[in-house]
Amino acid sequence: MIRSRTTLRWAFPGEIVYRACLRRNYRVLAIETSCDDTCVAVIDRKSRRDPPVLLAHLKETLDSENQGGIIPTKAHLHHQIKVAPLVQQVLRQTKSEHNIDLVCVTRGPGMPGSLSGGLDFAKGLAVAWDKPLVGVHHMLGHLLVPRMRTNGSAPQYPFISLLVSGGHTIFVHSKSISEHEILCDTIDIAIGDSLDKCAREIGIKGNMIAKNMEAFINENLEEARSQAVDMSLPNPLRNQNRRMNVQAFSFAPFLTAVRTAMAKNKVEISAREARSMAYQIQEALFEHLITKLKLVISLRPDVFECTKHLVCSGGVGANRRLQQRLRDELSFQFQEFYYPEPSLCTDNAVMIGWAGIEIYEAMGIKTELGVTPIKKWPLSDLLNVPGWIHA
Structure with missing residues (x-):
């Protein structure tokens, strides 16, 4: 169980909410299934003062080479087949079967069938374990993942992101x-x-x-x-x-x-x-x-x-030529360029876990269990969707 005290903090327009201030370390299970990658990770949040530790990250990608593109029904079936075994494997690998304190999962945007594969499974785990659930915006994960290495200290707000996928x-x-x-x-x-x-x-x-x-x-x-x-x-x-x-x-x-x-x-x-x-x-x-x-x-x-800080993330953000051109041609504007390591540029559960940690700790909110996937979810409307509740 996460022990906590509460402090007042503004989060929604005109509303005062309570924030859970975690007193001890806790572990996070993160699931990402927005497209054709089934991704699962366990992150250890040992201290609020230090960056979290990634204990394990597993990924299974749908093979769509012969289809000429991703077929939504096949992607949905892929997640249905893969998500439970991957979760079981990552929990056993990290000895976390009874140590998960927070469940984070992609809620949108993405293909509804794919999203439901991960979201429904995550909701079931949150109920079974009686743990809080955070439904994460997929692009917010890409945007925030460079901050994980610095425990949220850099890049500092305000900053600019180029999200390319x-x-x-x-x-x-x-x-x-x-x-x-x-x-x-x-x-x-x-x-x-x-x-x-x-x-x-x-x-x-x-x-x-x-x-x-x-x-x-x-x-x-x-x-x-x-x-x-x-x-x-x-x-x-x-x-x-x-x-x-x-x-x-x-x-x-x-x-x-x-x-x-x-x-x-x-x-x-x-x-x-x-x-x-x-x-x-x-x-x-x-x-x-x-x-x-x-x-x-x-x-x-x-x-x-x-x-003065630019983040370039998403699958195309791993392209070395693009990174070089951004540095060469935009150095007149930006002093620092942040590129996640290639494995964290493509879709992954690590970014979902870290974004969930930031939401849970900084805003004191979680996701109610009756939510459904969101196919289109503008990043500018992060909080303007139903389902956010006080943690």
Whole structure:
């Protein structure tokens, strides 16, 4: 049991709540099932003064290489099959069968069938163990995970996050754990989705196609930069005369451009040509991304004059070329760049556990047991959903 005292703290607009101030160490079970990865972790919160210790993290990814994408019904079945055995394994591995004090799970956004696989199981554990449940926003997990290593001391609020994955591409200003402003969002598909689809068009295969394309490029950078094929890729939402510059991302046009370039080739492309195309695709998408980041920075001096820390997280955030370009081209604005280690950039349960810890400790709230998954959940509306109750 977690022993606690209570102190007053503002959390919801116009409302005073009580915060649980933990007196001793406690353990957290975290579950993430928002898409095609079933992830489970156990985190030991030994002290409020020191970073938590990750005891174990397990992941099982749905193999969708032959389907050309994730099929929601198969992802739902995958989680139904995997989540219970993974939880049992991680509890036994860490000798935590009777030592879990807090259950954290992804509540949204994501595919409802996938989310329900983890959320329903987590609710059952919270009931069986009579422990508090925290339903975590998936993108909040990506945003906060760099703070785990510093026990929440860095990056300090306010800070900026670039969250780039297969499902999201958002530029976020965070004033606190519950106050987030979306500065720029995509009007169509996410950058990770575009990278995957473009890579598939030029013949790259695998379960993590964008990551495989990055590795393919890096196998021979000189060949990749050879311009063996001229693709004429766009930089969308930017008027040629620069009289109109839209504050948004758009990654769907790249797929059309790649298909057009491929249609010009009457025969199968060579490895050299494929590597050249892969390099141009990756560079063009990153160029569009950074172009829009610079635009937002120029249009919002009220935000950026006080924010000097940038977090880049999400699956695409693990791309080394993107990390390099962000440092090279945005160092005029940011003094510190935070990139989670690659295993914490892709979907994982560790980030869900840490975000749950921050919510539970800093805000003194938990999730009631009758909640359901949230398919679309804007980060700016973190608290404006039913189900939050005092811890």
